[in-house]
Amino acid sequence: xxxxxxxxxxxxxxxxxxxxxxxxxxxxxxxxxxxxxxxxxxxxxxxxxxxxxxxxxxxxxxxxxxxxxxxxxxxxxxxxxxxxxxxxxxxxxxxxxxxxxxxxxxxxxxxxxxxxxxxxxxxxxxxxxxxxxxxxxxxxxxxxxxxxxxxxxxxxxxxxxxxxxxxxxxxxxxx
Numbered sequence: 001x002x003x004x005x006x007x008x009x010x011x012x013x014x015x016x017x018x019x020x021x022x023x024x025x026x027x028x029x030x031x032x033x034x035x036x037x038x039x040x041x042x043x044x045x046x047x048x049x050x051x052x053x054x055x056x057x058x059x060x061x062x063x064x065x066x067x068x069x070x071x072x073x074x075x076x077x078x079x080x081x082x083x084x085x086x087x088x089x090x091x092x093x094x095x096x097x098x099x100x101x102x103x104x105x106x107x108x109x110x111x112x113x114x115x116x117x118x119x120x121x122x123x124x125x126x127x128x129x130x131x132x133x134x135x136x137x138x139x140x141x142x143x144x145x146x147x148x149x150x151x152x153x154x155x156x157x158x159x160x161x162x163x164x165x166x167x168x169x170x171x172x173x174x175x
Contacts, residue, residue, distance in 0.1 A: 002037060003075035006082035007093075010037065034086075038096035041083065044076055048101075051108040057116035058164060061135050064108055065155035068136060072143045072150055076101060084144075109136055122167060131166045138162065 001018055002010055012033055016023050030036035048071070052063040071077055080101065087094040113127045126132055138158045143150045 002040065002082060003078035007037060007086050008082070012036070034090050034092055037083070038090075038092045041079070041093065042096040042100040044079070044101040044104075048104050048108075051111040051115075053112075053115055055119070057112065057119075057121045057167070058159065060112040060115065061159055061163060062156065064112060065135060065139060065159060066152055068105065068139050069150055069152055069155050071101075072139070077143070105136065131163070131170065134166055135159070135163045 001014065005014065010033060012023065012026055015036065016026050019026070026036070030039060048067065052060045054060055054063070072080075080097070083093055083097060087097070109132065110127050113122065113132045116122045117124055117126060135158065139150060139155060142148055142154065148154075
């Protein structure tokens with residue numbers, strides 16, 4: 001519902017109608033629309049899957065970036081866009097988003113980089129560097145701030161033309 005109507009258009013009446021329950025049932029659990037949406041948002045990353053571990057940083061990142069492309073172009077992306085303007089005024093929503101979908105993505109990317117470090121593909125400590133952030137940041141920037149498509153071809157371009165050269169130039173073991 002959030003993806004379809006947006007946060008501003010989501011009403012408790014619409015939720016009760018969609019759920020087929022009375023208002024009292026909804027209000028017993030969630031006193032406000034913000035609480036209801038925060039509860040829903042906090043679980044949005046739970047079904048996205050386990051971070052890949054193919055034995056290759058490049059392949060793991062490719063898989064994650066393709067998952068991210070699917071997410072930003074699907075209901076999760078639409079729901080996220082509808083919530084962005086509410087974050088400054090509704091910290092409960094912002095926190096739920098940070099712990100839910102953003103927590104999933106952050107953990108997944110950190111896991112992939114840590115696995116690469118354990119395999120010796122990258123130098124120790126790369127998890128907390130701009131190089132590690134270079135994988136997801138261009139995807140998010142294009143999605144949020146441009147009219148250009150966020151697709152698998154763009155994700156592959158980011159990986160091939162930005163991330164992997166950075167890994168080879170400065171992140172490799174011994175540099």
